[in-house]
Amino acid sequence: MLPVIIVGAGPTGLALALALAGHDVPSVVLDGSDGPPAPRPARSLVLAPDVARWSTLPGAHRESATWSAWRTVHRGREVEHHAFGPEDAPRHLPQHVLEATLREAVTRHELVRLIRGHRLTDFEQRDGDLLAHSVFRPTDGRREENRQWRGGYLVGCDGARSTVRKLLGVPFPGRTGVERYAVAALRTELPWPGEAGLHRGLSVGEVTVRPLTGGRWRLDWPLPPDEGLVTPEALLRRVAGTLTDWHDGEPPPYELLDTGVHICHQRLARSWRVDRVFLAGDAAHLLGALGTQQVTEGLRDAQNLAWKLAVASHLGATESLLDSYQTERRGAVGGRLRAVDQALPLVRGRGGLAGRLPGRGRSRAALLGDGHLGRGALGGPPEYVTGPLGTAATAAATTRVGARVTDVAVTALDGSRARLRDRLGGPLLLVLTAPGARVWDARHWLSAGLMPELAAVAETLGLPAELLVTEEYPGAGAHTVLLVRPDGHLAACLPGAHTELLREAVRHLRGVDRPAEPAGER
Template sequence: MTVATALGSIRAVLPVIIVGAGPTGLALALALAGHDVPSVVLDGSDGPPAARPARSVVLAPDVARWAALPGAHRESAVWSGWRTVRRGRTAEHLTFGADQAPRHLPQHVLEATLRDAVARHELVRLARGHRLTDFEQRGADVLAHSVLRPTDGRREEARQWRGGFLVGCDGARSTVRKLLGVPFPGRTAVERYAVAALRAPLPRPGEAALHRGARTGEVTLRPLTEERWRLDWPLPPDEGLVTPEALLSRVEDTLAELAAGDAGGESAARGEGTPAYQLLDTGVHVCHQRLARAWRVDRAFLAGDAAHLLGALGTQQVTEGLRDAENLAWRLAIASHLGANDALLDGYQQERRGAVGRRLRGVDQALPLVRGRGGLAGRLPGRGRGRLALLSDGHLGRGTLGEAPVYGGATTRRGTADGTGTPRVGAPVGDVPVTALDGARARLRDRLGGPLLLVLTAPGARVWDARHWLSAGLMPELAAFAETLDVPAELLVTEEYPGAGAHTVLLVRPDGHLAAWLPGAHTGALREAVRHLRGTTAITPAEPTGGR
């Protein structure tokens, strides 16, 4: 069911003007298309990015669906587990379930896949070669000015674009951010890494790892597909230029130590026992920390690198950009179809800027502890294990450095009191099996990106005959209720959801975050929660809405 079908007759919707065709901008265009909102993507780049295996991205489970698109899934490595090794001893070993595993793929593969998907979608126009020069906000619309850089030597061609909103996804040197006059404070080069991509038959294929060896020090190993790996070594702050010879020495020392079981003895000397390998790509990755002061100015927004920079200690910049796109898309869709309001649109900045800000503060607090700066690490009791845990958190999606954001702002409502073992309001939903009213079965995360989801917990649902659903229990009332909402909504059924009792209804946002959970019979309270979600009513979070 599309948004247009659910809303029936819809007034003409102006396109959203997206500036920048990196992962965030392209994902935003596709997410908007999933809500029947057209977009124009101004692509001022010189073309698709170069193939760089050493420039890869790790996508957390809540945004992993972008790596499952046709073209990307073949080169997307699903990690089987994680191992932390210190001087040959395993300090931590985790295995991942199917819905918990990060996905790792080269960034150019992700971007090429998104470009292909955008090119095939009738609601997205990719304006190649168009560079934004200025824009003006005029009440209910935005007028953007661009120039087309010709490739045949002719003069630049000026163009105007009219849209309902404008989103700057145009990178760290964002033109949109500069035109808005938004400051971009932060720190430069908080961490530097030597990076190598190679093909080698390393131990434990498919398993990512953090090794602290006797000779090589710290190295992170992250598997790609086809025996390819990305290796990262942190560089001391005072280390200068990394020469090709020095980087090759790091590669061979590390491979020799891994082959020797990280024994730390003479057998791990460089070149002795080094497995055969093919060096694919190298580089130096520099991590900056910056956070734009404002992410929304009237009808203009910032997202991705234009809004934030991070990456130190395993924090994932592209994952955060995709979260920006998903959080913003459904808000712009409601505003485009039904009219804008400040509570709805301000929620994007409140939630996403708050989440990234907490991540950056976590890095600031952890860096002195794990890198021994300022003398702090030397005074920490049990510092060895603490360092390893902090170095792993960003990769494993846990703690301040890695956990998926839990939103508690204006668009999140607690339907009942939260307690131990109850669904966590504001968090990404669990990926449980669900069944639609027509009998189609899927995973919950596969249904995201479209209408609001009303998920009813009904034990025994999978053995029901779908033909009888609409006449059973709460189903007639809830099915009729979903049709009366002023935003598109779809009713799904699951046998159980962690922490939720039978006949509970979960209200799931299009970006996959749990907005509320309520007793299924309390449709009045559910309607209020939907209104609150779209910012048209103010609700006190502590207001009771039903029994536990």
């Protein structure tokens, strides 16, 4: 099998390589950076629950702070308090920690080749493969090294100045500097341990506070459009003024760890796929204003694209399946950017502004919290309900086809139990709702009710699939089968007894109208 060539070794590229390896697809990662990123506590990232698994890898887990709550405070009065549970809490950690963890994971995986120091210079798309050209320019006097890499597909994860995107000639329109923030990371004690929040009406204006591990915090102050350079003295005044307000005039001792200025851009590549070449992460989009999370969106790109490239690599490509990556992910990110454009004048406007999003009744405080809380158009998980891969539901469930599935307890046929989210990233999942499943003896499952036929069908769907059982799923009746994609989105909701509907749903998911060949015959 030809490898997937990944250009760029940031979070998106490394996560894509690991996700492909989970589907038994090899990859070559061209890392053109000058080395791992320098430790910067003020350059942190927030991972939404649907991509939080990347922060649980060894190395990142101990530096990943799980928020216990979010509070919005205006002039000392709490206007919102939202408590998180383990299943929906965002994770906050320094970006260099996540990158180092992912880098360590790919170096240990036999299906991933990390090629350090090599920068892509060109590529050639051919009928059945492509050829990528890279160069290594040493700084110690050694000769320049040129190499060629043959692969089935190429994915540009090489940042905002993407060489891949430029070679494709894909425009990258958008706006520069839509928001600016002064940022500080410090170690101190604050009145809300483990809680993130938005505080408005302070002597320094507005500040967002987010906990890190080890008593560390990241503070962000939005800067007026007409404010010039942020001097160290001005930033220290912001820190001191904020801590003074929070502690009734007696600021606690603190250790300043890192500072910076964070500038948010908004850009969206016109095309995310050109034949065998794809764009992902910063190469495809830029966002970050109003709490939207760029790294989270890049990891969603990786999870969406990985299983589709795996199907294409193992079974052959279908245009509808490969095109669905752009349709789903570009549509989702584009919707996020439009929501920011609508909300920015309302939350940052001056004088006489009603402060509500037309027709939606969203207050300024609510809009400022949506991106951080993972709700609404600014922060909610993506839904691909109008995408090309969904099948009309023939059974009821609260989750719409194309939306993210609800995390429920599941049991495998061997009797092992887990959460549904922990089974994602591998084969398709067939989740059968079976009341009373928790008290069943797993040894009798294969001979009970629908299980024999469903277990047999799972072996002949043309795509790898695993059959799981759950006691209940929101809105679904007994003996309903939910077809769950590897990226956690619902592909179909069907009566368990209608196995031919299940076969049709899988064929549609793969983008073929004829019966797919059994997985064991490929």
